[in-house]
Amino acid sequence: MSKMEVKTSLLDNMIGVGDMVLLEPLSEETFIENLHKRFEHNEIYTYIGSVVISMNPYKSLPIFTADKVEEYRNRNFYELSPHIYALADEAYRSLRDQDKDQCILITGESGAGKTEASKLVMSYVAAVCGKGQEVNKVKEQLLQSNPVLEAFGNAKTVRNDNSSRFGKYMDIEFDFKGDPLGGVISNYLLEKSRVVKQPRGERNFHIFYQLLSGASEDTLKKLKLDRDFSKYNYLSLDSASVNGLDDAANFRTVRNAMQIVGFMEDEVQSVLELVAAVLKLGNIEFKPESRVNGFDESRVKDKNDLKEMCELLGIEQSVLERAFSFRTVEAKMEKVSTTLNVAQAYYARDALAKNIYSRMFSWLVTRINESIKAQTKSRKKVMGVLDIYGFEIFEDNSFEQFIINYCNEKLQQIFIELTLREEQEEYVREGIEWTNIEYFNNAIICDLIENNQNGILAMLDEECLRPGTVTDETFLDKLNTVCAEHQHFESRLSKNSKFLTDHSLPHNCFRIQHYAGKVLYRVEGFVDKNNDLLYRDLSQAMYKANHSLMKLLFPEGNPAKVNLKRPPTAGFQFRASVGTLMKNLLTKNPNYIRCIKPNDKKAAQVFTDSLVCHQVRYLGLMENVRVRRAGYAFRQPYEPCLERYKMLCKQTWPHWKGPAREGVEVLLKDLEVPEDEFSYGRSKIFIRNPRTLFFLEEKRRQCLEDLATLIQKIYRGWKCRTHFLLLKKSQVVVAAWFRRYAQQRKYQKIKSSSIVVQSFIRGWKARKILRELKYQKRCKEAVTTIAAYWHGTQVRREYRKFFRANAGKKIYEFTIQRIMQKYFLGLKNTMPSMSPIDKSWPARPYLFLEGTHQELRKIFHLWRCKKYRSQFTEEKKAIYEEKLEASEIFKDKKALYPSSVGQPFKGDYLEINKNPKYQKLNSVVDEKVLLADVVNKINRANGKGASRIFLLTKKNFVLADQKTGQVKASVPLPDLSSVSVSTQNDGFFALKLKEGTPSAAKGDFLLSSDRLIEIITKLHRTGAASADREPISVDISDEFLVQFKQDKVCVKFIQAGPKNGNSVTCKRKNNRLLEVSVPSP
């Protein structure tokens, strides 16, 4: 036991008591005193069994650090001092290890710290669950959904600077390992009336202020907004800035969070546009305009805001303006249009603003859900976190408070259902002795509100749907008759006469005794808010907006889907969603956090006894402690209990043959657990004190350690033995192989050594013989050499007189002469042809003749060129000069050129002097015709060609009709400035005329001829020949400009694809471009 107490640090250094179950004596005073004492020492958490009471510290405490998370991780619930992390850890582990879906129910009044608690739970779970890139992304998205929803759904109220104005239930989904997969958020009834009006000292939703303070000038300009809050009717000004709230910084946080959650930039923009539109809408004002029928009709006063709003959303201004002045009522195929008076117009405006905002909020939730949705279809474990608006009692309570308080009633109901009633019922079921604890069951209040026949919500719906005049007063009358007898309903005019003189109860109000206190509701607005009416003309106008998000929010405005049925009322919808929520919560294992607000001033260190006492009472905390105290801290069916602890006793280990209950009895007796520490139920064992449980757990842990050691011991022995035997067997095999190998090596070595010795001896013998034989051979050779020299000397001595001293030089010269003779004779026979283009030359026979050989080759070539030239007549010379000039102009510049080389330049192809057909033409030309040929003249309009005769003389060129020979144009050559051709294989050429000359008036000529090379060369030559003008320049380029009358047209040459065939085609593309496509060569 002593060891166990060391670990139970919940009890160590306790301030007051950490678990109210241990409070002695137990009374309301000691309970609150305990809370107070702990609160003063910053111990804000206290347990009642497994329920966590959380006091709002209104200051930051150093107990939410990463170290704290580590401290509480994987620890027993009662092991450390109370903390929200202990509860989160317990829930998470039981979800991960025991596969039980969890829900965390956080209750308490407004400002008690529910939202903060829910965030602590989420951040704890995020910190302890799995890691990895994907998992971290999911976590980050889940956590970042909070700032987004808080910006749009929270507001400053008198009770809380960051009050949630909507209910939120978030399911976090995990896989079997406990890694988060995603989540689903459900939202409940946003308090949308706040959009158009806020009670004194309160603000509109944060986002409006954040946008105006935090957005850049540029964004504001785009949204047509002004930074000044006072410009907007919908923003309350008396508390526009809140202490400790930095709206601008928060705006950046929200934008960043939206990005992390996965909002696209244009989605964020659309949302901000809607926020801006709501602000603009609030500024639209109306004035009456009298009509003939005596009624007033509303008109928009200053259309500027209306205009800007319409521009923002892409709505036609007249449509919206009309919707503020008229209303169309549709019934049974009939449409009646009635006018709206000023009050109705304001009502319509506000209804529209509220609807835009609340629908946008729901859209945000849906959009976030889309992002954080789990990507897998496999089974998921779920942890639900419920943070719903706290119980509210204001000076002036309306429909919203009624709904909020109803929801809190339901949660209290669940709490009662599951902790108090279940607990007691279980004891009865198990046959355990039990003294009944009295507690207040608020089911009766829930019934007053939600009963289908005569519940307040049903009455309200009935009133809203019934024909005839319906007002809030008729609704109250109805309540007065139907609910008069209910003990929690109070109204001045109810049948129950006891309230007739109660002056605290005004006539237009009713009062409900909630579990958390009496609340006075003013009926004004109940019917309207329940109906939640939006004129169809307005929803149709919104649907027509050129704004995709807006269209999406008002699907009923689609004229194709006119639905004459009434939409369900707000109360009905809320009741249904609360019903679903309750059903959902009941399927999960609940964990409770009961938040308490220490004071009404939002101040740290202030503990108002009366306020806390009130909350302790209505939360039923005392009853909770009593039930816990009277009962047992831990219970478990016999089978799993025996299975878990059977190793603690020799009789039950390893197998117990009898019934499980007897096994547990034997076990506990053996362990000497005191008798009053446990009771035997029908199917479960009940353990009174957590300490006994810890004792069992600790024993089990030790025992498991021993068992593990035993298993390890046996396993290690077995492993070592088998390993040893294996080693031994292997050793024998290895040794046998090694010995064989060693013997083999030894034998090989001896064998090879003997061979070496043998070979050395044989070698030595052989070398000895060889030396002998070599010596004999050398002796023989020496004798022969000596004899030869001797004979040589003898002969030289005999013949010396017959040789002359310089015979060597003569022989050399003779040899050279002979070689040269042979070379020249050989060259004569192998001489190349006389053609100047023949490049062949015989190979040289001797290297020393290289210089001579090349020189001879040069001389021979010059000689044969001279011979060749001397045959030329004057005409032929001129032709070759022309060819040379053509080569200078076009070689390597135009693809057409090579094909022209082989063709002689004939000049007059038409034989113009001889052909009688051209007699007329001949008479016009008085000069010698240098060139006459048929060319194609390109039509400037369509690029098609027409045949023309082209004549060139020394002075001018003439274009004439081919058939008649009639002169179409005669241009003096000095008027020609340049000629342009392409680089490609085409015959197009442009004759460009000098600006200002008479010929230039008609524009340049674009012609085409196969003999382009000849024509241009001749043109260029005639230019060069005359001394008085400069030669005509030839531009070769694939793009050039041609002057066609007034226009300059670009002629562009392109390579045609294979499909265009082999012909050159010319097309006029536009008035600036003429495109010639040339087939690729």
Ligand SMILES: Nc1ncnc2c1ncn2[C@@H]1O[C@H](COP(=O)(O)OP(=O)(O)OP(=O)(O)O)[C@@H](O)[C@H]1O
């Ligand atoms: N654990 C805490 N540590 C420090 N301050 C806290 C803590 N819990 C709550 N607060 C303070 O109390 C304020 C109100 O808390 P919270 O918004 O959680 O209340 P709530 O119960 O959600 O109220 P409502 O029902 O109006 O939404 C917080 O803005 C914060 O300033």
Ligand SMILES: [Mg+2]
């Ligand atoms: Mg909240």
